[in-house]
Amino acid sequence: MADMKTAAYICKGCGIGERVDTARMAKVATKEGKMHLAREHDFLCSAAGVQTIQDDIDKEGVTHLVIAACSRRAKTEAFHFPGVALARANIREGVIWARPDTAEARETTQEMADDYLRMGCGEVKKMKLPGGNPDTGHAKRLLVVGGGISGLTAALEASKTGYQVVLVEKSAELGGWTAELYRRMPFREPYADPQHTGMAELIKEVASDANIKLITNAVIAKTDGAPGRFKVDISVESGPSLTEEVGAIIQATGFTTYDIARLPELGGGKSANVIDQAGLERLAKEAADKGQPIRRPSDGGEVKCVVFVQCAGQRDGSGRHLAYCSGFCCGASVKQAMYFKDANPAIDTVVIYDDLRLPGNGEDFYRSAQKKGVTFTKGKVASVEAKGDGCEVKFRDLILDEDAAIAAADLVVLATGQVPNSGVNIDIPEEEVAKMEVKPVSILNLAYRQGKDMPQLTHGFTDSHFICFPYETRRTGIYSAGPVRRPMDIAQAVEDATGATLKAIQAMENAELGRAAHPRSGDLSYPIVQLDGCTQCKRCTVECPFGAIDEDEKTYPVFNESRCRRCGTCMGACPVRVISFENYSCDTVGAQIKAVDMPDEFSEKPRILVLACENDAYPALDMAGMQKNCYSAFVRVIPVRCLGSVNTIWITDALNAGFDGIMMLGCKHGEDYQCHFVKGSELASVRMSKVDDTLKQLALEAERVISHEVAITDIARVPQLINDYAAKINEIGMSPLKGFA
Amino acid sequence: MGDLNQQMLDKYRNNFLREVEEKVDDGGWVKMCMQCGVCAGSCTFGPDWEHTPQKIFMMIRAGKREEVLGSHSMWLCTSCYNCMVRCPRELPITHIMHGLASYAHRLGLAPKNQPTRDFSLIFWENCTKTGRVNELRMTISVYFREGFMSGVKKMWTLRNIGRGLFFAKRLNPLELFVSHGCKDKDGLRRALKKADEIEARRRGYAVQPRGYSS
Ligand code: SF4
Ligand code: SF4
Ligand code: SF4
Ligand code: SF4
Numbered sequence: 004m005a006d007m008k009t010a011a012y013i014c015k016g017c018g019i020g021e022r023v024d025t026a027r028m029a030k031v032a033t034k035e036g037k038m039h040l041a042r043e044h045d046f047l048c049s050a051a052g053v054q055t056i057q058d059d060i061d062k063e064g065v066t067h068l069v070i071a072a073c074s075r076r077a078k079t080e081a082f083h084f085p086g087v088a089l090a091r092a093n094i095r096e097g098v099i100w101a102r103p104d105t106a107e108a109r110e111t112t113q114e115m116a117d118d119y120l121r122m123g124c125g126e127v128k129k130m131k132l133p134g135g136n137p138d139t140g141h142a143k144r145l146l147v148v149g150g151g152i153s154g155l156t157a158a159l160e161a162s163k164t165g166y167q168v169v170l171v172e173k174s175a176e177l178g179g180w181t182a183e184l185y186r187r188m189p190f191r192e193p194y195a196d197p198q199h200t201g202m203a204e205l206i207k208e209v210a211s212d213a214n215i216k217l218i219t220n221a222v223i224a225k226t227d228g229a230p231g232r233f234k235v236d237i238s239v240e241s242g243p244s245l246t247e248e249v250g251a252i253i254q255a256t257g258f259t260t261y262d263i264a265r266l267p268e269l270g271g272g273k274s275a276n277v278i279d280q281a282g283l284e285r286l287a288k289e290a291a292d293k294g295q296p297i298r299r300p301s302d303g304g305e306v307k308c309v310v311f312v313q314c315a316g317q318r319d320g321s322g323r324h325l326a327y328c329s330g331f332c333c334g335a336s337v338k339q340a341m342y343f344k345d346a347n348p349a350i351d352t353v354v355i356y357d358d359l360r361l362p363g364n365g366e367d368f369y370r371s372a373q374k375k376g377v378t379f380t381k382g383k384v385a386s387v388e389a390k391g392d393g394c395e396v397k398f399r400d401l402i403l404d405e406d407a408a409i410a411a412a413d414l415v416v417l418a419t420g421q422v423p424n425s426g427v428n429i430d431i432p433e434e435e436v437a438k439m440e441v442k443p444v445s446i447l448n449l450a451y452r453q454g455k456d457m458p459q460l461t462h463g464f465t466d467s468h469f470i471c472f473p474y475e476t477r478r479t480g481i482y483s484a485g486p487v488r489r490p491m492d493i494a495q496a497v498e499d500a501t502g503a504t505l506k507a508i509q510a511m512e513n514a515e516l517g518r519a520a521h522p523r524s525g526d527l528s529y530p531i532v533q534l535d536g537c538t539q540c541k542r543c544t545v546e547c548p549f550g551a552i553d554e555d556e557k558t559y560p561v562f563n564e565s566r567c568r569r570c571g572t573c574m575g576a577c578p579v580r581v582i583s584f585e586n587y588s589c590d591t592v593g594a595q596i597k598a599v600d601m602p603d604e605f606s607e608k609p610r611i612l613v614l615a616c617e618n619d620a621y622p623a624l625d626m627a628g629m630q631k632n633c634y635s636a637f638v639r640v641i642p643v644r645c646l647g648s649v650n651t652i653w654i655t656d657a658l659n660a661g662f663d664g665i666m667m668l669g670c671k672h673g674e675d676y677q678c679h680f681v682k683g684s685e686l687a688s689v690r691m692s693k694v695d696d697t698l699k700q701l702a703l704e705a706e707r708v709i710s711h712e713v714a715i716t717d718i719a720r721v722p723q724l725i726n727d728y729a730a731k732i733n734e735i736g737m738s739p740l741k742g743f744a
Numbered sequence: 745m746g747d748l749n750q751q752m753l754d755k756y757r758n759n760f761l762r763e764v765e766e767k768v769d770d771g772g773w774v775k776m777c778m779q780c781g782v783c784a785g786s787c788t789f790g791p792d793w794e795h796t797p798q799k800i801f802m803m804i805r806a807g808k809r810e811e812v813l814g815s816h817s818m819w820l821c822t823s824c825y826n827c828m829v830r831c832p833r834e835l836p837i838t839h840i841m842h843g844l845a846s847y848a849h850r851l852g853l854a855p856k857n858q859p860t861r862d863f864s865l866i867f868w869e870n871c872t873k874t875g876r877v878n879e880l881r882m883t884i885s886v887y888f889r890e891g892f893m894s895g896v897k898k899m900w901t902l903r904n905i906g907r908g909l910f911f912a913k914r915l916n917p918l919e920l921f922v923s924h925g926c927k928d929k930d931g932l933r934r935a936l937k938k939a940d941e942i943e944a945r946r947r948g949y950a951v952q953p954r955g956y957s958s
Contacts, residue, residue: 157831178917238949359778369778370776373775373776373778374775374776376775378761378775378777378805379779380802380805380806381779398807400802401804401809402798402799402802403799403803403806407806
């Protein structure tokens with residue numbers, strides 16, 4: 004620490020100078036904050052202000068600095084000083100804008116400003132300059148698993164961007180489901196007729212691309228490593244196994260159709276004339292090859308009437324079938340009805356639907372089908388039974404509200420859904436897997452401590468931050484694209500694959516530079532573990548939302564920095580606090596907590612610690628300030644990387660220091676989570692549910708520690724929550740622990 | 745009604761839809777309805793009639809020929825055009841409603857004693873005779889539509905209005921005896937006949953005089 008030289012800069016601009024006594028703050032910085040140097044400036048973010056700081060760094064050898072000015076989210080370009088540790092005290096958004104400009108408020112506002120400066124001084128002294136992950140990988144090739152429309156698109160896009168690709172396909176042929184189609188839904192003006200799939204041309208293009216290495220009849224036997232240095236063993240059906248080194252992976256393993264044999268009430272598996280959409284594509288292709296019309300499968304008879312049953316085994320509330328909408332099948336039925344109408348307008352085609360879902364230009368396609376005379380009937384099909392040469396379809400007409408039937412349908416097409424091919428569900432415990440009849444087969448065979456495939460969100464689809472960052476899965480550098488991520492049609496899959504490819508390229512490049520990927524893209528800090536203190540409790544390895552931590556033979560955690568997203572969840576989980584980042588640790592936050600000046604029990608000035616997620620809650624607070632939504636002067640806010648990074652030691656420290664209440668503001672968790680780190684806020688809430696015991700031990704009320712789910716848009720709500728909580732603390736009284744620290 | 749199977753067969757063979765497309769003014773639009781229900785929700789008559797435009801269109805697709813053509817709904821339409829300006833599929837709903845009414849009437853399937861239908865007929869006969877509407881005669885025809893006693897009763901109830909109209913010079917009793925008409929009555933008749941012929945040719949009917957055909 005000998006060469007640490009600290010300095011504090013207090014800005015008087017943006018009205019700060021008029022609202023608080025900056026000279027007093029400068030004294031706080033040197034006397035209490037023990038800064039070597041403290042300067043006030045009229046306009047710190049101006050060129051002159053920035054130059055003052057730079058001069059001190061260059062001439063005075065300042066290594067650690069605190070800027071008491073605007074929020075850490077503002078003026079990041081002006082206050083960018085590479086090579087020094089920097090803490091920001093939020094005096095503008097967090098103090099003067101969040102407080103009324105009145106004579107009575109002046110004293111508490113000043114106290115707030117002083118405290119934030121003390122906290123900044125405490126923090127910066129515990130900070131080190133992040134050096135960047137030393138364990139970088141240099142592989143820049145992309146592995147694409149799956150040779151359907153998504154995989155082929157991904158391969159081609161990567162190649163066009165100048166990257167090498169290895170494409171592994173399980174079957175002998177490329178093309179996936181798209182290759183099985185007679186025609187696809189239109190994707191160009193005027194969206195009126197089915198179009199050629201273009202798959203033959205796409206396959207040719209991929210096959211002749213020098214950047215793309217194709218391996219068919221092959222599966223992934225093992226995936227080890229991290230972004231930038233994945234080692235993938237590929238086992239080829241007849242031939243020697245291969246090992247490829249790649250920088251990132253795209254899983255585009257597509258879907259399987261829902262088995263119609265599971266829909267006997269709709270005639271599935273019972274009549275040859277009841278088929279699924281894939282079955283009709285096959286018939287249409289065969290018929291086209293022979294130059295004949297589509298015939299009745301049972302006896303080759305003429306088709307005069309075709310009924311399409313939408314949502315077959317989908318959007319099912321009973322729990323027996325798929326609960327979700329696959330999204331593509333309404334369009335597919337419209338397209339297939341046109342196969343008949345275009346060939347012979349006299350053929351009756353009836354689509355029985357509950358809701359017709361044709362997003363985007365699908366609406367034009369729908370209209371085109373109506374013009375061609377396809378009949379659309381809103382209804383719910385009750386049964387399909389073989390009758391005469393064909394089938395009888397009984398249904399409830401939902402507009403006319405009556406039971407109806409189509410007595411002689413020659414062909415009934417069930418619109419079944421997409422079941423994702425996502426490998427094993429790593430959340431199912433091994434005992435249960437052992438009981439399963441059909442054992443799930445892994446796709447990636449990851450050699451990760453947490454399991455062989457990517458975590459799933461729901462219904463077997465891979466988890467990929469649905470709400471904010473749709474491509475980001477929970478395995479850094481591995482992206483899922485196409486219907487394995489969510490149900491989709493061809494056009495969406497093409498777009499999805501393109502997006503995933505660009506993200507994968509970004510991940511490889513970041514890995515090489517030793518920087519974090521999304522959402523702390525570019526961050527050079529990474530978790531450092533002091534193994535000599537580790538008790539092998541495994542909490543970090545289990546809780547890491549991204550499976551970044553493996554285990555060695557002695558069950559010590561092994562961190563894979565390139566897989567890490569720098570959320571700090573492991574740091575929050577560690578009971579012996581041996582995990583830290585250079586610039587964010589139990590100490591940097593602990594120092595801030597301890598730096599707050601604690602008024603005594605009789606002062607009528609309670610202190611409330613707010614631990615706010617820096618991604619949503621903290622910006623919401625900043626914006627509340629910008630809109631002058633004032634809140635209590637008794638709070639002291641500390642931004643955290645994620646609520647998942649909150650270590651219970653901070654709670655204990657704060658209570659012991661005499662804080663009267665602790666508020667934790669994090670993101671929504673659950674199936675529709677908004678947490679940037681997916682599981683962080685959820686894990687935090689589990690951990691905090693155990694804080695009650697600590698409170699009991701200290702003989703404190705349960706309300707002394709509370710948490711809320713907030714969104715970045717809660718600009719009015721967050722100040723309200725704070726004020727309500729301040730009132731609550733007022734009610735239960737000051738903490739009895741004051742003055743003992 | 746006996747053979748349910750036969751009935752259902754007819755119902756979903758689309759025959760009636762085709763009939764409407766070919767025979768009814770703007771009937772070709774019916775298939776373009778997407779059953780959103782905006783018309784039903786917009787109609788001034790909304791809850792008061794048996795079949796909203798949305799239902800009528802669905803019934804056509806379901807082949808409910810007698811029910812559609814025998815429906816009162818088309819006759820109740822006030823031509824307010826609310827539905828038509830709102831329909832997201834831009835169906836000329838009002839025109840279709842009138843087209844259906846006229847078609848039902850032509851086939852003799854329209855409901856008997858339907859007041860608006862009766863009124864329309866009386867109006868048509870009245871004004872095509874001389875080229876102008878004789879309001880007194882028309883009022884009397886409408887009042888006595890359901891018989892002598894009910895006509896007298898209606899006149900009695902509305903006697904004060906009649907008196908008022910008379911003093912305001914809005915009602916001329918002499919009109920009962922002499923109708924004034926347009927200049928070229930023959931010309932008018934020829935024009936109407938021509939129109940009938942054109943329509944009949946377009947729709948493939950044998951020319952027949954207008955009026956009750958049942
Ligand atoms: S796309 Fe259409 S058929 Fe498919 S599940 Fe959704 S609503 Fe049902
Ligand atoms: S918990 Fe977060 S910070 Fe820790 S290793 Fe995993 S991703 Fe990295
Ligand atoms: S508003 Fe138009 S599209 Fe909607 S139900 Fe009525 S006629 Fe059909
Ligand atoms: S035009 Fe006729 S059908 Fe349409 S809203 Fe008005 S009354 Fe109803």
